[in-house]
Amino acid sequence: MSDPHVHHQSPTMTSHPGDHGDHAAHAGHPDNTEHPDHTEHPDHIDHAGHGDHAGHAGHVERFRRLFWINLLLAVPVVAFSPMFAMILGYSVPDGATWIAPLLGSVMFFWGGWPFLTGAVGELRSRRPGMMLLIGLAISVAFVASWGATLGLLDHALEFWWELALLIVIMLLGHWIEMRSLAQTTSALDSLAALLPDEAERVEGDRVVAVAPGDLRVGDVVIVRPGGSVPADGRIVDGRAEMDESMVTGESRTVARSVGDAVTAGTVATDSGLRVEVTATGDDTALAGIGRLVAEAQASSSRAQRIADRAAALLFWFALGAAVVTAVVWTAVGMPDDAVVRAITVLVIACPHALGLAIPLVVSIATERAAKGGVLVKDRLALESMRTIDVVVFDKTGTLTRGEPTVTHTAVTGATDADELLAIAAAAENDSEHPLARAIVRAAQDRGVTIPASSGFSSSPAVGVTATVAGREVRVGGPRLLDDLGAREVADAEAWRAEGAIILHVAVDGDVIGGLALADEVRRESREAVDALHAAGVQVVMITGDADAVAQTVGAELGIDRVYAGVRPEDKAAKIGELQAEGLRVAMVGDGVNDAPALAQADVGIAIGAGTDVAIASAGVILASSDPRSVLSVIELSRAAYRKMTQNLWWAAGYNLISVPLAAGVLAPLGFVLPMSIGAVLMSLSTVVVALNAQLLRRLDLTPEASARAVRERAA
Numbered sequence: 001m002s003d004p005h006v007h008h009q010s011p012t013m014t015s016h017p018g019d020h021g022d023h024a025a026h027a028g029h030p031d032n033t034e035h036p037d038h039t040e041h042p043d044h045i046d047h048a049g050h051g052d053h054a055g056h057a058g059h060v061e062r063f064r065r066l067f068w069i070n071l072l073l074a075v076p077v078v079a080f081s082p083m084f085a086m087i088l089g090y091s092v093p094d095g096a097t098w099i100a101p102l103l104g105s106v107m108f109f110w111g112g113w114p115f116l117t118g119a120v121g122e123l124r125s126r127r128p129g130m131m132l133l134i135g136l137a138i139s140v141a142f143v144a145s146w147g148a149t150l151g152l153l154d155h156a157l158e159f160w161w162e163l164a165l166l167i168v169i170m171l172l173g174h175w176i177e178m179r180s181l182a183q184t185t186s187a188l189d190s191l192a193a194l195l196p197d198e199a200e201r202v203e204g205d206r207v208v209a210v211a212p213g214d215l216r217v218g219d220v221v222i223v224r225p226g227g228s229v230p231a232d233g234r235i236v237d238g239r240a241e242m243d244e245s246m247v248t249g250e251s252r253t254v255a256r257s258v259g260d261a262v263t264a265g266t267v268a269t270d271s272g273l274r275v276e277v278t279a280t281g282d283d284t285a286l287a288g289i290g291r292l293v294a295e296a297q298a299s300s301s302r303a304q305r306i307a308d309r310a311a312a313l314l315f316w317f318a319l320g321a322a323v324v325t326a327v328v329w330t331a332v333g334m335p336d337d338a339v340v341r342a343i344t345v346l347v348i349a350c351p352h353a354l355g356l357a358i359p360l361v362v363s364i365a366t367e368r369a370a371k372g373g374v375l376v377k378d379r380l381a382l383e384s385m386r387t388i389d390v391v392v393f394d395k396t397g398t399l400t401r402g403e404p405t406v407t408h409t410a411v412t413g414a415t416d417a418d419e420l421l422a423i424a425a426a427a428e429n430d431s432e433h434p435l436a437r438a439i440v441r442a443a444q445d446r447g448v449t450i451p452a453s454s455g456f457s458s459s460p461a462v463g464v465t466a467t468v469a470g471r472e473v474r475v476g477g478p479r480l481l482d483d484l485g486a487r488e489v490a491d492a493e494a495w496r497a498e499g500a501i502i503l504h505v506a507v508d509g510d511v512i513g514g515l516a517l518a519d520e521v522r523r524e525s526r527e528a529v530d531a532l533h534a535a536g537v538q539v540v541m542i543t544g545d546a547d548a549v550a551q552t553v554g555a556e557l558g559i560d561r562v563y564a565g566v567r568p569e570d571k572a573a574k575i576g577e578l579q580a581e582g583l584r585v586a587m588v589g590d591g592v593n594d595a596p597a598l599a600q601a602d603v604g605i606a607i608g609a610g611t612d613v614a615i616a617s618a619g620v621i622l623a624s625s626d627p628r629s630v631l632s633v634i635e636l637s638r639a640a641y642r643k644m645t646q647n648l649w650w651a652a653g654y655n656l657i658s659v660p661l662a663a664g665v666l667a668p669l670g671f672v673l674p675m676s677i678g679a680v681l682m683s684l685s686t687v688v689v690a691l692n693a694q695l696l697r698r699l700d701l702t703p704e705a706s707a708r709a710v711r712e713r714a715a
């Protein structure tokens with residue numbers, strides 16, 4: 001590569017086309033109940049189209065509509081339910097006695113249908129869970145209520161109001177849950193969007209516009225300045241600075257010329273090219289990344305959620321309790337009471353609170369997270385973050401800013417550092433190159449007055465030249481020194497060992513000093529690493545940069561392991577190696593090249609400023625590039641898990657007490673829990689769960705607050 005400025009390549013630098021040529025001259029370097037990232041979730045409903053939440057906005061809308069319509073129907077059902085009227089002390093008018101049964105039946109068959117189909121699915125898969133528990137409760141309540149309404153069963157079994165509330169609350173829980181899990185973007189669609197809509201194929205003396213999918217190996221295509229490469233190929237004419245950040249994750253442009261390979265989706269930023277196609281369709285590198293994303297997503301951990309486990313245990317508990325109740329009451333010579341008690345047990349065994357325990361916490365947690373700059377796309381990612389052993393950071397744009405900054409200066413003779421910066425900035429002032437901008441910015445940050453300049457020019461692979469105060473000033477890389485027959489500054493070797501880019505400044509042919517530029521490490525990165533260590537989490541950095549650059553950043557931040565020179569396609573494999581050690585891994589990245597690793601990790605965390613593909617492949621998205629935000633995710637995960645556990649204990653704990661009482665375990669002492677009281681207590685448990693979940697709103701999720709909380713807890 002040819003660069004007027006650079007003596008040593010550091011892939012961390014951002015680079016753009018322009019007067020400096022290449023600053024890296026001397027490189028050296030189905031519809032079912034199974035979510036793609038989860039186990040089968042019967043409570044995700046349904047076996048008729050609600051299993052996969054990702055991208056199914058229509059299913060979310062269906063549950064929203066079902067909830068509101070059934071809520072409206074529930075009002076008259078409850079109001080005209082004899083048992084509810086008895087609790088509040090009023091009587092149902094004679095002409096309105098059939099309102100609750102008729103509307104309750106509509107609610108059962110319409111609002112309850114997703115739960116019934118979900119229950120059938122759980123029976124078929126022999127995996128009882130929330131759907132079977134809900135389906136059993138509403139079916140028993142429906143049959144018992146009609147039996148009581150028709151006079152075939154005890155009037156105490158008229159559960160219309162309980163049936164209505166149960167369906168409405170469960171619909172609300174599933175609507176909230178599905179809305180919180182709905183994904184609005186697809187990683188594979190984002191990959192496809194990187195390709196141009198059409199390609200310009202050379203056919204003899206003509207240029208014909210064709211779809212990228214119509215290209216064949218051997219075709220020659222024109223890539224215009226600012227255009228995307230439509231297929232993998234080899235440059236046969238031209239030279240351009242290529243923006244490969246969407247594939248490599250590194251924001252610095254790379255010079256490509258005749259004979260060099262280029263990748264589909266990369267952009268020629270400054271010049272046009274002619275490219276001979278060497279691979280198309282599924283054979284391109286972009287398609288390969290897509291396959292890695294799909295494979296990693298398909299093989300991710302399928303941990304079953306705690307609510308499902310609680311529901312499964314509660315189902316067997318309720319069923320067993322009902323059978324024992326019926327047998328015992330029949331054995332003591334009270335068969336009529338045996339039916340009433342057994343049905344009562346089955347109905348109140350399905351707590352409203354259990355259906356809301358998790359969705360409410362997730363909804364509030366994700367809302368609170370969004371206000372703190374954290375977008376949670378995948379609930380399992382949120383639940384899993386509290387158990388993470390290792391956080392893997394991509395370097396560029398995450399731990400570092402992804403842009404060059406002047407890190408060191410060295411002068412010769414009587415020139416001081418401020419004067420060196422002023423002269424260099426004056427010469428670079430008319431350039432738009434990132435290194436030029438970094439030099440000008442460094443001078444401005446020091447408050448140095450930048451003198452006027454004239455006669456600006458650039459020479460590819462050498463540097464820039466300008467006249468400052470009547471003197472010729474040149475700034476450039478190693479070829480500038482060759483032109484001048486000069487030696488580099490004494491500190492250059494040490495800078496090179498750190499992986500810095502080295503530029504020299506010459507006035508009237510004499511070198512007056514040198515500048516070292518490197519990708520700036522974020523000020524917050526050290527605090528983030530320290531806080532993660534305090535939380536007992538290892539920190540790993542993975543980058544495609546040269547080892548010298550990576551080791552310098554790793555040593556500065558105190559990172560546990562550094563993987564340097566990792567090719568894009570190998571990042572996911574590194575995550576797999578860590579997982580093979582028995583570690584639970586979170587990956588933080590921002591580029592297309594990070595997408596497979598984000599999907600492979602137990603928790604993928606994308607930087608919001610990153611590519612659509614990285615964002616689509618992750619379960620958590622950080623709105624800012626502050627690495628301390630990872631601590632916010634950990635804090636939120638732990639707090640949400642505490643609330644989930646508390647709510648589940650409350651919801652299930654109510655049953656552990658109320659079911660035996662409803663079954664008549666204290667009947668020998670003269671106490672049997674009335675169905676009406678059990679129903680009221682069940683509804684009150686829902687209120688308690690809702691209020692407990694609201695406490696999450698008090699959590700401070702700002703990056704600095706989260707890092708501070710983790711350190712204080714560790715101390």
